[in-house]
Amino acid sequence: MHEEVQYVGEKPLKELDVEVFPDTKRTSFEYYDDDGKTYDYEKGAYFLQTLSVQRTGNTVLFEAAVPEGVFKPELEYYTVKIHGPAATSVDMNGVNLDQVANLVALTGEGWFSGNDAAHGNIPVTYVRIKAQAKQSVTLTTQ
Incomplete structure (x- = not known):
């Protein structure tokens, strides 16, 4: 998820929110981007x-x-919203990543636990990590 735009290229996409509902079975998806203008993705x-x-x-x-491919998007961070026990x-x-006091303070890499009103006020842990790099994040929950 990201800020609403009216057309490709209206605003640079520097941060992407990733909604995660973990299961005991490993699940995955792929984030894809290209220049949106040419057929260079074929190369x-x-x-x-x-x-x-x-x-x-x-x-x-x-x-x-x-990451795969040679295109370098403007994407800088993922804010991973992991739903479930805090x-x-x-x-x-x-x-160990630093815990911050609230979402406003989550400006660099770090994490914060709170509740997600949009999904029934369930606990959620927000983890902000740099994109475009191999990352392994481990949460220990209650």
Whole structure:
């Protein structure tokens, strides 16, 4: 999800919200982008990144695979909204991420736990990570 636009290229897409509802079965989807104007994607000028998630007991593993293609989108961050029990800690690539006080403070990489009013006020953990890189995020939940 991202801010509404009326046409391709109206505003640069620098951040993408990813709604995640983890299951015990590993699930994934692919984020794709290209210049939106030419057929250069046929020559490898595209961006493709597989995002996957799996819940195992009190742990949720979210992964962003190594991107494919040579196109470099303007995308800088994913804000991953992981629905379910709130996180008690979040590690990225084996390093503990900083927890922030609220969503407004989530300006760089980090995380925040709150509730999602749009989905029945269920607990959600927001994790902001850099896009365009291989990432492995592990949430420990309640």
